[in-house]
Amino acid sequence: MKSIRRLSAGMMALTVWAACGALPVRAETNESAKPRIGIAMAEFDDNFPTLLREAMSKEARKQGWKPVFADGHSDQKRQDSEVASMIANEHLDAIVILPVDSKATATMTKTVRDAGVPLVYVNRKPGEPLTDNMGYVGSQDILAGRIEGDYAAQQLNGKGDVAVLVGQLSTDAAVARTAGVKEVLARNPGMHLVAEEVGDWSREKAIAITSGWLAQGKKFDAIISNNDEMAIGAVIALQKAGRAANSIFIMGVDATPDALAQMDRGAMKATVYQDAKGQGIAAVDLAISMKKGQPNAPRSVDIPFKLITPQNYKDLMAY
Numbered sequence: 001m002k003s004i005r006r007l008s009a010g011m012m013a014l015t016v017w018a019a020c021g022a023l024p025v026r027a028e029t030n031e032s033a034k035p036r037i038g039i040a041m042a043e044f045d046d047n048f049p050t051l052l053r054e055a056m057s058k059e060a061r062k063q064g065w066k067p068v069f070a071d072g073h074s075d076q077k078r079q080d081s082e083v084a085s086m087i088a089n090e091h092l093d094a095i096v097i098l099p100v101d102s103k104a105t106a107t108m109t110k111t112v113r114d115a116g117v118p119l120v121y122v123n124r125k126p127g128e129p130l131t132d133n134m135g136y137v138g139s140q141d142i143l144a145g146r147i148e149g150d151y152a153a154q155q156l157n158g159k160g161d162v163a164v165l166v167g168q169l170s171t172d173a174a175v176a177r178t179a180g181v182k183e184v185l186a187r188n189p190g191m192h193l194v195a196e197e198v199g200d201w202s203r204e205k206a207i208a209i210t211s212g213w214l215a216q217g218k219k220f221d222a223i224i225s226n227n228d229e230m231a232i233g234a235v236i237a238l239q240k241a242g243r244a245a246n247s248i249f250i251m252g253v254d255a256t257p258d259a260l261a262q263m264d265r266g267a268m269k270a271t272v273y274q275d276a277k278g279q280g281i282a283a284v285d286l287a288i289s290m291k292k293g294q295p296n297a298p299r300s301v302d303i304p305f306k307l308i309t310p311q312n313y314k315d316l317m318a319y
Contacts, residue, residue, distance in 0.1 A: 038095035055280025145180020160221030206233025228259035
């Protein structure tokens, strides 16, 4: 009888313990026991980095790791400080970084390497050579520019005036994509570069730049943009000026959902798919492989670009 009373008392105590919220402590303990991967982003508020961050977060959780995030707010010194804080305070087992300035990654690299934490840069290649316990996942940006240029030349029959919207010059992507476009223009003597301006990957800045071109009376048959956000800015500027966006060939890079929606309306003619999901998954996989000491883990992983046209854009609409 005493045993029954003790058992009943124990069950009542367990019920009270659960009701008071004590049981979730076990879940918290399990969560804190997971290996931790830092995800340091250049910024949170742009479309492509958002897709990339979501892909990395999902893949980390899928593999049983806990993602820890930092937003650089497009400020390299701030990102340097955030990475140092993550290394000092978050007990990271690995870290993936999308740098603000790909030419100014030395401070972050030293911080992470001195701590002995596996480091993977994603999307923007670092300025220093890859060494042990360090990797890179991204795409060959000059190819994106060549794809844009080739498709524009094809659609314009090798003739026309072209304006180029350039991303942040602190990133290799902007420099390489612009160079790829110019390579194609040089091979097509009937095509001429009549305007080129830095829009810093920003939709708002592209609106201002394109509006300025129109106000100056510049004539162009195509606007080729280093990314979709600036291409969308060009579309909006044309519409504000009372011109049909589809009267000019407008093309970008990334194949973001917003860009695909513009293609669906006929406002953008094409884009180049930069696989955010593929880059994110590969970056997390590489970081985890490096942490596990897998001998065959590659130091660099290339995720190919793909041309997206009116013939195949609907294949991506779901993502």
